[in-house]
Amino acid sequence: MTIEINNQPYDLPDDARISLLDFMRERLELFGSKKGCNQGACGACTVLVDGERILSCLALAAQYDGRSVTTIEGVANGDELHPLQALFVENEGMQCGYCTPGQIMSGIALKSELERGAPSNVSADLTVAPRMSRDEIKERLSGNLCRCGAHNGIIDAVAAYVGGEEQ
Amino acid sequence: MNPLTYEKATSSADALERHDGDAAKFLGAGTNLVDLMREGIATPTRLIDVTGLAQGIEEQSDGGLRIGAGVSNTAVADDTTIRAEYPALSRAILAGASAQIRNMATVGGNILQRTRCSYFYDVAGSRCNKRTPGEGCDAIGGFNRAHGILGVSDSCIATHPSDMSVALSLYDAVINVEGDQGTRSIPINDFYVLPGDTPDIENQLNPGELIVSVDLPAPSANRRATYRKVRDRASYAFALVSVAGSLIIEDGLVVDAGISLGGVAPKPWRATEAEAAIVGSPPIEETFRNAAQIALADATTQPGNVFKTELAQRVIVAVLQDLAGDAQ
Numbered sequence A: 001m002t003i004e005i006n007n008q009p010y011d012l013p014d015d016a017r018i019s020l021l022d023f024m025r026e027r028l029e030l031f032g033s034k035k036g037c038n039q040g041a042c043g044a045c046t047v048l049v050d051g052e053r054i055l056s057c058l059a060l061a062a063q064y065d066g067r068s069v070t071t072i073e074g075v076a077n078g079d080e081l082h083p084l085q086a087l088f089v090e091n092e093g094m095q096c097g098y099c100t101p102g103q104i105m106s107g108i109a110l111k112s113e114l115e116r117g118a119p120s121n122v123s124a125d126l127t128v129a130p131r132m133s134r135d136e137i138k139e140r141l142s143g144n145l146c147r148c149g150a151h152n153g154i155i156d157a158v159a160a161y162v163g164g165e166e167q
Numbered sequence B: 001m002n003p004l005t006y007e008k009a010t011s012s013a014d015a016l017e018r019h020d021g022d023a024a025k026f027l028g029a030g031t032n033l034v035d036l037m038r039e040g041i042a043t044p045t046r047l048i049d050v051t052g053l054a055q056g057i058e059e060q061s062d063g064g065l066r067i068g069a070g071v072s073n074t075a076v077a078d079d080t081t082i083r084a085e086y087p088a089l090s091r092a093i094l095a096g097a098s099a100q101i102r103n104m105a106t107v108g109g110n111i112l113q114r115t116r117c118s119y120f121y122d123v124a125g126s127r128c129n130k131r132t133p134g135e136g137c138d139a140i141g142g143f144n145r146a147h148g149i150l151g152v153s154d155s156c157i158a159t160h161p162s163d164m165s166v167a168l169s170l171y172d173a174v175i176n177v178e179g180d181q182g183t184r185s186i187p188i189n190d191f192y193v194l195p196g197d198t199p200d201i202e203n204q205l206n207p208g209e210l211i212v213s214v215d216l217p218a219p220s221a222n223r224r225a226t227y228r229k230v231r232d233r234a235s236y237a238f239a240l241v242s243v244a245g246s247l248i249i250e251d252g253l254v255v256d257a258g259i260s261l262g263g264v265a266p267k268p269w270r271a272t273e274a275e276a277a278i279v280g281s282p283p284i285e286e287t288f289r290n291a292a293q294i295a296l297a298d299a300t301t302q303p304g305n306v307f308k309t310e311l312a313q314r315v316i317v318a319v320l321q322d323l324a325g326d327a328q
């Protein structure tokens, strides 16, 4: 049983109780993904599995045998920040930084969801691709909480990243 | 969490064979079960992952759709046929949880997710008849803002938290299950059972039975449908009240109406008498108000959730008026 994390293969733990988040943080010392609530409520543990965002705290590592995971440690290109990381800096999308890895992983996935035309709860017409708007971004980021209240900067950063028309 | 083994089923027959008693449990994405195991509410020692089975959404020869139990909530909500022909189902899913959770959660797991009653979760500190039959219910007389007002009992006033199931109820979906005794198909509106004095029994599944798929009947022409959810914040919260509603209007009269309520009952609550009261009448506010009153006539409230009776009526009226307006 192996899992790929940021293009590196790892053996999965024998103990089936271990969550993907604990496996990464406690066994692999990948501390980027954060444990906020450990019950699905905050989004700090968000990672991508085969490009789709999930919560690693509610995932048992064993379930992800053979899958490819991307964490915040895997998005930059060497010393060059990922475009969304740079936009978080530019737009002051953080205060304490605890929610930031999850926000960025969510923002990256959000862009590809919009690009494939996936609707959200605030999309007016389900039969056409949703139009980019601030409300769309807010709704799509609602699974990532920020206790510091940096949301406006976060939304600015993600809006700049997804581009399209601003409303 | 107690020690446990994990195995991946390769087929439904394989899953049934591996399920060898109460210590075994089927595992969807785990977004509810992992949480319940951490809290010590679910204590399986053998997990049988069934997410790899039944992955597709297929059109049926009768014009309906069959959705595999392992399909993710996102895949259902995003499906172009479902968005066009069963919009209330797309909307209900999109109104639930977060994008991350919807990407993980499966159809089977969503149907079988357990109540979010906080006393049910509070193993160390609260009495709960659903968790420990006969112990008592701390929600009655406690904080019960989130609790039910229809179909509840003196033993339990918990609600079923699924948004998706409310839309499945509106569309008269049928749940296909497989077990040691063979296969059977259970209409979702008969699937969940009311608590009575056994709130630990929540549905018609026998131990070890597996949900393999959900069937949606062929869509009706000219039927308009939607889902509206009211909650304490605009996103990422469970419903206080939700309504899946539908109308077919011909020559200025309603010829078919559907109302299913979420957030108010231990199951998606189909308001069949209210639906019947609308059919044959003009699609105007008075018709809908009358129906809403009928739908909530039997409400039994607690001090914390007394507001739900009026709120539910208003949401029913608003949803039906929107649908009637769209039709004009």
Ligand SMILES: Cc1cc2nc3c(=O)[nH]c(=O)nc-3n(C[C@H](O)[C@H](O)[C@H](O)COP(=O)(O)OP(=O)(O)OC[C@H]3O[C@@H](n4cnc5c(N)ncnc54)[C@H](O)[C@@H]3O)c2cc1C
Pocket (backbone or CB within 6 Å): A039, A040, A041, B025, B026, B027, B028, B029, B030, B031, B032, B033, B034, B050, B069, B070, B095, B096, B097, B098, B101, B104, B105, B106, B107, B108, B109, B110, B111, B112, B113, B161, B162, B163, B164, B209, B210, B211, B212, B236, B237, B238, B239
């Ligand atoms: C923070 C948070 C917010 C949420 N908000 C909402 C919300 O607003 N609205 C909403 O509707 N939901 C909400 N949810 C709940 C979420 O929708 C469910 O957790 C999810 O749908 C469960 O699916 P799963 O595949 O993860 O199931 P699991 O957790 O894997 O399983 C749930 C149950 O189903 C059983 N099971 C799974 N598949 C099968 C099968 N094929 N046959 C037989 N038994 C099976 C399991 O044994 C288990 O008992 C929320 C969850 C969280 C954590």
Ligand code: SF4
Pocket (backbone or CB within 6 Å): B115, B117, B118, B119, B120, B127, B128, B129, B130, B131, B136, B137, B138, B139, B140, B147, B155, B156, B157, B158, B199
């Ligand atoms: S309402 Fe039901 S689930 Fe909640 S404490 Fe009472 S018995 Fe338990």
Ligand code: FES
Pocket (backbone or CB within 6 Å): A034, A035, A036, A037, A038, A039, A040, A041, A042, A043, A044, A045, A046, A055, A056, A057, A058
């Ligand atoms: S730590 Fe996973 S959602 Fe909070």
Ligand code: FES
Pocket (backbone or CB within 6 Å): A093, A094, A095, A096, A097, A098, A099, A100, A145, A146, A147, A148, A149, A150
């Ligand atoms: S920056 Fe502190 S929690 Fe978001």
